[in-house]
Amino acid sequence: MTRDVALGRQRSAVKVFTSMLRSILPVVTAVLAALAAGAMLILISGHNPLVAYLELFRGAFIGRANLANTLQATTPLLYTGLSFMIAFRAGIFNSGGDGQLMVGALAATVAGVLIRGWPAHLHVPLAMGAGILAGAVWALVPALVRLRYGANEIISTMMMNFVALYLTDYLVQNHFKGSGVIGTTAATPRILASAQLASIMPPYLVTAALPAGILLAILLHAILRRTVYGYEINITGTNSTVAEYAGISVFRVMLTAMLVSGGVAGLGGATLIMGVQKRFVTPFVSTLGLNGIIACLLGRNRPLGVVVGAFFLGALQSGGLFLQYRTFVSERIILVLSGLIILFVTATELTRFSGRTEEGATR
Amino acid sequence: MNAVGISQLLATTVRMTTPLVLAATGGAFSHQSGVWNIGLEGMMLSASFASVGCSYLTADPWVGVAAGVITGASLGFVMALFVLRFRANEIIAGLALNMLCEGLTAYLMMTFFGTRGSFVSARIVGLPTVQLPIIKEVPFIGGVLSGHSPLVYLSWVLLAVASYMFYHTHFGLNLRAVGEHPEAANAAGISVVRTRYTALILAGVFCGLAGAQLGLGFLCMFAEGMTSGRGLIAFTAVIFGRAVPCLVGAASLLFGFAEALGIVLQGLNMPTQFSMMVPYMLTIVILVLAVRRRPSYVLSQN
Numbered sequence: 001m002t003r004d005v006a007l008g009r010q011r012s013a014v015k016v017f018t019s020m021l022r023s024i025l026p027v028v029t030a031v032l033a034a035l036a037a038g039a040m041l042i043l044i045s046g047h048n049p050l051v052a053y054l055e056l057f058r059g060a061f062i063g064r065a066n067l068a069n070t071l072q073a074t075t076p077l078l079y080t081g082l083s084f085m086i087a088f089r090a091g092i093f094n095s096g097g098d099g100q101l102m103v104g105a106l107a108a109t110v111a112g113v114l115i116r117g118w119p120a121h122l123h124v125p126l127a128m129g130a131g132i133l134a135g136a137v138w139a140l141v142p143a144l145v146r147l148r149y150g151a152n153e154i155i156s157t158m159m160m161n162f163v164a165l166y167l168t169d170y171l172v173q174n175h176f177k178g179s180g181v182i183g184t185t186a187a188t189p190r191i192l193a194s195a196q197l198a199s200i201m202p203p204y205l206v207t208a209a210l211p212a213g214i215l216l217a218i219l220l221h222a223i224l225r226r227t228v229y230g231y232e233i234n235i236t237g238t239n240s241t242v243a244e245y246a247g248i249s250v251f252r253v254m255l256t257a258m259l260v261s262g263g264v265a266g267l268g269g270a271t272l273i274m275g276v277q278k279r280f281v282t283p284f285v286s287t288l289g290l291n292g293i294i295a296c297l298l299g300r301n302r303p304l305g306v307v308v309g310a311f312f313l314g315a316l317q318s319g320g321l322f323l324q325y326r327t328f329v330s331e332r333i334i335l336v337l338s339g340l341i342i343l344f345v346t347a348t349e350l351t352r353f354s355g356r357t358e359e360g361a362t363r
Numbered sequence: 364m365n366a367v368g369i370s371q372l373l374a375t376t377v378r379m380t381t382p383l384v385l386a387a388t389g390g391a392f393s394h395q396s397g398v399w400n401i402g403l404e405g406m407m408l409s410a411s412f413a414s415v416g417c418s419y420l421t422a423d424p425w426v427g428v429a430a431g432v433i434t435g436a437s438l439g440f441v442m443a444l445f446v447l448r449f450r451a452n453e454i455i456a457g458l459a460l461n462m463l464c465e466g467l468t469a470y471l472m473m474t475f476f477g478t479r480g481s482f483v484s485a486r487i488v489g490l491p492t493v494q495l496p497i498i499k500e501v502p503f504i505g506g507v508l509s510g511h512s513p514l515v516y517l518s519w520v521l522l523a524v525a526s527y528m529f530y531h532t533h534f535g536l537n538l539r540a541v542g543e544h545p546e547a548a549n550a551a552g553i554s555v556v557r558t559r560y561t562a563l564i565l566a567g568v569f570c571g572l573a574g575a576q577l578g579l580g581f582l583c584m585f586a587e588g589m590t591s592g593r594g595l596i597a598f599t600a601v602i603f604g605r606a607v608p609c610l611v612g613a614a615s616l617l618f619g620f621a622e623a624l625g626i627v628l629q630g631l632n633m634p635t636q637f638s639m640m641v642p643y644m645l646t647i648v649i650l651v652l653a654v655r656r657r658p659s660y661v662l663s664q665n
Contacts, residue, residue: 041467045474093454141647151650154401154454155599162592162643170636290462297455330473335466343459347449 023300030344031298031312038337042329052329059322060315066322068204072276074314075206076101078213079268080292081299081306082220083135083261088301089224090257091237096142096157097265097289099164100135104266105273106168107134109280110176112191112273123194128270135266136259138164143258147251165283172282187281197275207275214307216264221303233257265289287335291317294342313338366503372627373507378581379626380619381515382407382573382590386597387604387611388518388525389435389569394606395529396562397542401457402442404594405464406567410435410574412468415487415585416475424490424579428514431578432571438464439567443560461594469587481586489583490514490575512580514572519612521569526608538562542606570594592643599646603653614649621645 039049060070080097087094094100108131115123142156178189197207224230236243236253243250268288273280291313298312299305320334386403393400410431418427442460445451469479476482490512499509529535540548541558549555577593578585596618604610621642628638 041470045470095458145647145651149651151647151653152602155595155602156647156650158592158595159643159646163640166636166640170634173636174634290458293455293458330470330479332466332469332473336463336470337466339459339461339463339466343445343451343456343463346451346455346459347445348451 026348027298027300027345030347031341033344034337034340037340038333041336042333045329047327047329052323052327052333055326056316056319056323058319059326060319065204066318068201068206069318069321070311070315071201071206071210072204072314073317074311075210075213075275076268076272076288077291077295077310077313078210078217078307079271080265080288081295081310082213082217082292082303083265083268084289084292085296085299085301085303085306086220086233086257086264087261088296089237090233090254091240092143092146092254092258092261093154094139094142094157094258094261095154095289095293096139096160096262097292098286099157099161099289100138100262100265101269101272101286101288102161102164102168102284103138103269104131104135105269105277105284106171106188106280107131107266108195108270108273109188109191112195113176113189115195116192118194120194123192124197124274127191127195127274128267131266131270131273132263133266135269136263138266139258139262143255143262147254161289165285168280168284169282172280176280178279185281185283187279190279191274195274196278197271199275205276207271209271209275212271213268213310217303217307224303229253229256265292291338294338297342297345368627370503370506372623374510375623375626376616376620377507377515378511378619379622380616381511381518381580382577382593383597383600383618383622384522384612384615385514385518385573385576386570386594387600387615388522388608389566389573390598390601391525391529391604391606391608391611392538392562392569393559393566394601395538395542396559397545398446398559398563399453399457400442400563400566401454401595401598402438402460403457403566403570403598404590404592405457405461406435406438406442406570407574407577407594407597408461408468408588408590409438409464410571411578411589412472412574412585414571414575415482415578415583416471418489418579418583419476419482419484419487422486422488424488427488427579428490428572428575431575432568435567435569435571435574436564437567439564439570440560442567443563446563447556447559465588468585472585472587479587481584481589483584487579487583489581490579512576514576514580518572518576521572522608522612529608534561573597596642596646599649599653603649617649618642618645 035053042049042052059066061067080101083097083100084094108127111127111130115126118126138160142153142160145151145156146153172188173186176188177186197209200206200208224233232243232248232253235246235248236250240250295306295309295313298309299307316334316337320331323329324331386407390400390403413434414427414431417430418424438460442456445456446453472482473479492510493513493516495509499505529539537548537553537558540551540553541555545555577589597615600611600614600618603614625638625641629635
């Protein structure tokens with residue numbers, strides 16, 4: 001009998017493995033397809049794609065400095081990826097990660113500059129809290145607009161990104177300008193040392209925000225898997241009508257999911273300031289929110305998958321900068337590759353091997 | 364504000380509305396066929412780049428316009444291919460297309476013209492301006508309506524044509540049937556896939572014109588991400604107008620006015636940042652007014 005149980009376990013392990021493989025394989029195919037398409041583009045621009053990709057890889061992983069850059073680039077993507085994931089699991093498409101991150105970053109900066117004389121173990125959480133709060137507030141508007149009036153949140157969150165860009169620019173330019181920045185940009189004063197995150201990989205700017213982000217992913221994994229609230233989120237995201245019939249308040253679930261989503265993005269902005277930038281530079285051009293969407297889709301909408309997706313994109317980004325520096329291939333190629341990857345990932349029929357469509361001719 | 368100021372405001376409105384109304388008309392085609400086309404933004408941006416680039420190379424703005432239209436149509440085809448053939452989620456595919464186009468235009472600008480940020484040159488020939496014969500002489504109205512690029516006038520003609528097509532032709536009937544009830548349309552012998560292909564390619568064509576107007580209609584330049592959300596705003600106009608051409612046109616005009624107001628307010632004592640926000644805030648307000656029911660798209664989570 002014990003042997004039967006052991007066999008059963010073995011079989012289920014194999015099952016888990018194949019099902020994992022089945023969910024990962026399309027992503028891998030999509031990434032390869034995107035790299036192939038990108039290679040053609042690099043070829044057109046008169047460079048050798050093999051050399052370029054080799055440099056990209058070296059810039060991402062080889063050497064302590066490059067690896068540190070990758071980890072540094074991964075950190076904010078981890079937060080924006082998780083942010084998008086939570087809302088998406090509840091059935092909300094939060095494309096406003098950039099705006100939420102931006103206001104979170106500014107709020108953390110303000111808290112980091114203005115509050116004086118606090119010890120670090122109070123100042124750091126306070127600045128983070130400010131970031132979370134600001135991000136959540138920024139997400140509240142599109143959430144209410146969707147839930148009260150049914151207005152499309154994809155558009156409204158994107159519009160909130162533009163509003164955040166101009167609002168933060170206005171606030172920094174007119175009310176909160178520090179000295180010492182040259183050119184057309186402006187910036188706030190530096191945040192106090194008590195609000196800064198220490199490096200865990202000196203001298204590089206990799207901070208505790210990275211392991212904290214991974215912990216957050218594990219926490220979210222546990223919440224989604226093991227708690228009632230996670231169950232409610234999954235049902236609401238899968239079919240809100242069913243959720244309503246099951247007695248779940250779709251309004252409450254979606255609203256809280258969106259607030260958490262905005263808060264996590266805001267936290268990502270806060271840690272970016274406190275760990276890396278130390279001051280808010282305006283205009284705050286960010287594609288972190290959009291890349292968070294890719295990280296989530298690459299990670300198949302699972303918290304732990306997001307960690308992998310964010311790491312991959314972080315590597316792509318730091319590798320891209322290295323590539324531009326070494327070969328004069330514009331790092332804009334990274335944006336092209338990202339767009340291609342997400343396009344191929346979502347093209348389910350292209351990357352699935354067992355042909356045959358189910359829906360028939362009506363699409 | 365005096366009469367000259369108001370006339371200027373309205374003239375700017377007419378000018379700023381054109382890319383919006385063109386893209387929104389295109390969006391009306393895809394929306395009527397039942398596809399949520401967020402890719403308008405990327406199509407417009409790429410077309411803008413293509414038209415500016417070709418005008419620079421050939422010194423003929425009309426070659427530029429043609430290049431923009433071809434670019435838009437090709438991207439419409441790509442979008443259709445992924446959504447219809449490869450079953451991509453249309454929202455995510457649109458988002459991906461926008462990202463791809465943003466990267467691609469910046470990359471190609473760097474590769475071919477060696478500049479970063481924006482591409483300005485005296486060799487980029489803009490579209491000519493049209494002086495309307497009699498209207499030009501009318502004191503106030505002449506300044507508002509006359510002296511724009513040909514695409515400004517064409518956009519409203521095309522809107523009327525689209526309206527006629529939707530409600531008075533076979534194609535329009537098929538288009539609306541496919542959007543309304545694909546299964547029924549299929550049963551009636553209409554090819555859903557082919558109709559949607561046509562609609563998405565047409566959307567690309569219109570975005571091509573919109574991009575050409577943006578790049579060659581007034582400023583004659585290209586800048587990275589120069590559409591700055593106009594495709595999304597046009598898409599909002601489509602939703603607000605329920606893809607009905609007259610309503611879509613009216614909504615575009617409203618957004619064009621908001622943009623013009625933002626530009627004019629910059630000249631007054633208002634901080635630039637607030638005047639820049641106007642169109643985006645208005646978009647959110649319009650979204651609230653537009654739909655009082657749940658969104659009809661489906662998020663696929665596989």
